Each structure stands twice: as C-alpha cells, then as structure tokens.
Amino acid sequence: xAAADSQLGLFLITASFVTLFVVHVxxxxxxxxxxxxxxxHNNTFNTTANVVSLLSNPxxxxxxxxxxxSIAGYETLFAGARKExxxxxxxxxxEHREREYKTMVNSFYDLVTDFYEWGWGQSFHFAPRLLDxxxxxxxxxxxxxxxxxxxxxxxxxxxxxxxxxxGPMRNIHQxxxxxITGITINEYQAGVxxxxxxxxxxxxxxxxIQGDFQKLTEKFDAEQFDAAYEIEATCHSPDRRVxxxxxxxxxxxxxxFVGYEWVVLPGYDQNNPDHVRIKEGIEVG
Numbered sequence: 215x216a217a218a219d220s221q222l223g224l225f226l227i228t229a230s231f232v233t234l235f236v237v238h239v240x241x242x243x244x245x246x247x248x249x250x251x252x253x254x255h256n257n258t259f260n261t262t263a264n265v266v267s268l269l270s271n272p273x274x275x276x277x278x279x280x281x282x283x284s285i286a287g288y289e290t291l292f293a294g295a296r297k298e299x300x301x302x303x304x305x306x307x308x309e310h311r312e313r314e315y316k317t318m319v320n321s322f323y324d325l326v327t328d329f330y331e332w333g334w335g336q337s338f339h340f341a342p343r344l345l346d347x348x349x350x351x352x353x354x355x356x357x358x359x360x361x362x363x364x365x366x367x368x369x370x371x372x373x374x375x376x377x378x379x380x381g382p383m384r385n386i387h388q389x390x391x392x393x394i395t396g397i398t399i400n401e402y403q404a405g406v407x408x409x410x411x412x413x414x415x416x417x418x419x420x421x422x423i424q425g426d427f428q429k430l431t432e433k434f435d436a437e438q439f440d441a442a443y444e445i446e447a448t449c450h451s452p453d454r455r456v457x458x459x460x461x462x463x464x465x466x467x468x469x470x471f472v473g474y475e476w477v478v479l480p481g482y483d484q485n486n487p488d489h490v491r492i493k494e495g496i497e498v499g
Contacts, residue, residue, distance in 0.1 A: 252406065254413035299491045319450045323400040327379065336381030336410065339445045339474060356474065357382045358389050360443050364470045366390045370440040373464055375427050376447020380407030380420065387420050396422040397433065427451065430460030437466040444473040
C-alpha cells in the first residue's frame with residue numbers, strides 16, 4: 215500500500231508539473247504581449263489572445279505597476295462618489311476637477327482606452343439607433359451626418375477636437391476624402407490613432423497630435439481649417455468658452471463647427487436626488 219501511495223503521489227506531482235508546463239507554453243504562445251496585434255480593419259480585441267494581453271500590450275504608456283496609482287489619482291478627483299449623492303456636484307469638488315482637468319482626463323483615458331476599444335470599437339461615442347440597425351451602422355450614420363452638416367468636402371482641411379483613437383476621423387475621411395487632423399490630450403491615444411491611420415494607408419490624410427484643446431491657439435494658425443467637429447469630447451473641458459474660442463480661432467470665416475455633446479436638459483432638477491445621482495454617475499464614468 216505504501217508503495218502504491220508513493221507511486222500515486224509521484225504521478226500526481228509529475229502530472230501537476232506537466233499541467234503547469236502546458237499552461238505556461240499556451241500562455242506564452244498565445245497570450246503574451248508579443249502576440250498583441252493592433253488591427254485597424256477589424257476589432258483589435260476580437261481574439262482571445264488580445265483580450266488576455268490587453269494590459270500587457272507594448273503600445274501602452276501605463277505600466278502595470280502604475281495602474282493602481284492612476285486609479286487612485288482618478289478616484290481622488292471624485293472623492294465620495296457613489297457613497298453620498300451630491301458630493302461630486304459640490305462647488306469645491308467641481309473646482310478641484312477644473313484645476314486638475316489634465317490629470318483627470320489623462321488618467322481616465324490611460325486606464326480605459328483599451329477597454330473602450332474592446333467593448334465599443336474605435337469610435338468612443340453613442341449614436342441614435344434605428345430598429346434594424348447594427349451598432350456599427352448607427353455609429354457610422356452619426357459620424358456621416360456630422361460630416362454633412364459641417365459641409366466637409368474632399369478638399370477640406372478639418373479639425374477633430376478630442377479625437378480619441380481616431381475612429382470618427384478615419385470614418386469621416388473615408389466618407390468625404392477630407393484631410394483631418396485630430397487632437398487629444400492623451401499621448402497613448404494619439405499613438406494608437408496614428409498606428410491605425412498608417413495601417414489603413416491614410417496617414418497622409420489623417421493624423422493625431424497630442425495636445426490640449428483648451429490651448430488650440432498655441433497649436434494651430436488662425437483660419438487654418440475649413441471645418442471642425444467634436445463628439446462627446448468637450449464635456450471634459452473645464453471651460454467650454456475657452457475651448458470654443460480656440461476652435462473659432464482655427465476656423466476660416468464662414469466655416470462650421472458641429473458636434474454631439476452631453477447636456478443637462480431644462481427638466482433637470484438639482485434638488486432631485488435621482489437626477490443628481492444619474493448625472494454624477496455619468497460624470498464619474
């Protein structure tokens with residue numbers, strides 16, 4: 215019996231080592247950071263390998279050891295959120311975020327960009343969806359509608375204000391043929407956007423730069439663009455008057471600036487806890 219137990223124990227130990235070795239080989243072969251491939255033509259995260267390696271991709275500017283630090287920094291800007299309704303709507307809380315908006319937006323998108331792309335695609339915005347629409351069709355229609363309302367032509371020079379990873383920029387270029395420059399405060403997003411533009415062979419017509427849309431006059435000449443648009447981006451502005459004034463500086467006379475944005479409707483009641491809770495939930499993300 216002792217010999218049998220010994221043999222069984224040896225078998226189990228050997229089996230365990232074999233299992234661990236096989237798991238290691240599979241993970242290294244299929245799920246390592248070296249297997250991570252960005253794909254401008256499809257969803258980058260449509261393979262199991264890329265989903266698993268999401269936080270290990272070589273494009274990321276946020277190292278693993280910095281993830282916890284970045285989350286803590288972002289949560290500090292929304293101290294008390296989801297614990298007590300009205301906390302992040304207080305004057306002090308709002309003024310704190312206005313002062314630290316660069317940190318807030320940068321930390322947020324360092325953390326969520328890949329997760330957004332995984333679940334949402336390359337266009338980080340909502341869109342009205344008709345009965346028989348696919349999600350992708352609704353997104354494209356919303357972007358094409360903006361292009362039409364902005365009167366974007368094949369010869370137009372266009373500014374995308376808050377471009378993310380450039381999904382709308384590439385779609386609108388392919389729809390109109392226009393030359394589009396996107397600006398995002400987030401370094402990681404600019405790098406990803408430019409990688410996708412190059413993959414699609416449109417990097418001579420579309421490019422993203424890292425910059426602050428509160429300081430557009432420092433980045434662009436007066437009357438440089440024929441049109442401009444933003445999609446759910448200027449909600450991050452601490453003072454939209456400054457942002458819009460910068461856009462006005464960049465546009466040629468008679469040009470259009472269009473966009474989709476989060477707004478509070480006249481029916482919003484700041485004394486209604488449910489209204490405040492919903493608004494704060496959207497703000498925190």
